[in-house]
Amino acid sequence: AQSVSQHNHHVILSEAASLELGCNYSYGGTVNLFWYVQYPGQHLQLLLKYFSGDPLVKGIKGFEAEFIKSKFSFNLRKPSVQWSDTAEYFCAVTEGTGFQKLVFGTGTRLLVSP
Amino acid sequence: DTGVSQDPRHKITKRGQNVTFRCDPISEHNRLYWYRQTLGQGPEFLTYFQNEAQLEKSRLLSDRFSAERPKGSFSTLEIQRTEQGDSAMYLCASSLEFRAYEQYFGPGTRLTVT
Numbered sequence: 473a474q475s476v477s478q479h480n481h482h483v484i485l486s487e488a489a490s491l492e493l494g495c496n497y498s499y500g501g502t503v504n505l506f507w508y509v510q511y512p513g514q515h516l517q518l519l520l521k522y523f524s525g526d527p528l529v530k531g532i533k534g535f536e537a538e539f540i541k542s543k544f545s546f547n548l549r550k551p552s553v554q555w556s557d558t559a560e561y562f563c564a565v566t567e568g569t570g571f572q573k574l575v576f577g578t579g580t581r582l583l584v585s586p
Numbered sequence: 587d588t589g590v591s592q593d594p595r596h597k598i599t600k601r602g603q604n605v606t607f608r609c610d611p612i613s614e615h616n617r618l619y620w621y622r623q624t625l626g627q628g629p630e631f632l633t634y635f636q637n638e639a640q641l642e643k644s645r646l647l648s649d650r651f652s653a654e655r656p657k658g659s660f661s662t663l664e665i666q667r668t669e670q671g672d673s674a675m676y677l678c679a680s681s682l683e684f685r686a687y688e689q690y691f692g693p694g695t696r697l698t699v700t
Contacts, residue, residue, distance in 0.1 A: 476628075504687060514675070515589070516629070516691040523687070549697030564630050566687070573619070573642065574689065 473487030474499045476565050478577035485553050485584050493548040493580050495537075505546040506564040506574065507537055516562070522546065533557070555586045588612060590692035592678050598698045599668055605693045606664045611680030618661050619689060620653055621677040622646065635661060636683060642660055668699045 475498045486493060488580040497503060514543040520531025528540040537548045546563060560581050589608045599605050611618045616637050621629035632651070633643045637658035647653075650668075655661040665672055675696050679689040 506687075508691075515693055516679075518688060521687060554642075564628070571690075573631035573634065574621075574629070575631070578626065578628050 474565060474567055474575045476563050476575055476577035478561075478563055478580050480580045481578065483580055483582045485582070487555055487584055487586055488552050489584075491548070491550040491553045491582070493555070493561055493563075493582070494581065495546045495548065495577060496544050497546070497563075497575075498544065499564045499565065499567055500544075504566045505537070505539060506566075507531065507535070507546075507548050508562045508564060508576075509559050510558045510562070519548075519561070553582075553584045555584050558582060558584045589637055590678055590680050590690050592692040592695050593695060594700075596696045598700065599627045601670060602667055605668055605697065606662055606663065607676055608690060609661045609663070609678030609680075610614055611660070611678070612633055613659075614682065614689055615680035615690070616621075616658065616683050617681045617686055618655055619679040619681075620661070620663055621679065623675040623677060623694070624673075632663075642663075652691075665697075670699045673699045 477496045479494045505522040507518045508516045510516045522529045522539050530536045535550050560579045562579045563577040593608045619634040620632040623629040632647050633653050635655040638655050650666045653663045675694040678692045678695045679687045
């Protein structure tokens with residue numbers, strides 16, 4: 473079965489530090505990849521997505537992610553974090569050409585100190 | 587607010603009782619999804635509807651769980667004979683069929699079984 477691994481469960485950074493959150497998935501076929509974010513007290517919301525094409529995907533709020541097929545990875549990056557980036561970040565995958573169900577990782581809690 | 591809404595936001599019940607949750611999707615969305623999230627985990631897919639048809643159910647959805655979407659609009663998720671292991675956040679999401687990669691999540695219903 474499809475699975476998603478997020479190795480960093482908690483990350484603490486100071487403002488202006490660079491961020492990279494790891495995400496690896498297990499499926500060897502065609503995948504669609506997502507990062508969702510949940511700010512404190514808010515709903516899950518889509519941060520960015522990858523279907524095909526340029527493996528470097530840019531999302532909202534200065535986030536980007538790179539799909540590396542050979543490493544089964546889709547890491548999230550931001551060059552300079554802000555206090556407002558404090559949130560929980562979830563990597564998710566859907567298999568093949570369908571988008572029926574998202575398979576989520578366990579999430580990474582990011583705390584950015586001012 | 588025109589987003590996905592869920593009711594109630596919190597539910598505390600005693601083991602063995604039945605509970606029902608409601609989800610109102612974004613009005614033009616014909617797909618509706620239910621996920622469950624336990625502490626320290628990412629959301630796990632339970633089931634999804636396209637209009638009123640329930641098209642997929644996860645093995646997580648035991649016989650005690652039933653979901654309906656009778657008119658293709660709101661959906662209900664019922665848990666019969668609740669167990670302590672049912673304690674979780676139940677999330678609803680909706681999407682357009684042809685943009686199913688963009689799932690919009692509701693705030694969730696937090697269930698506590700005592």
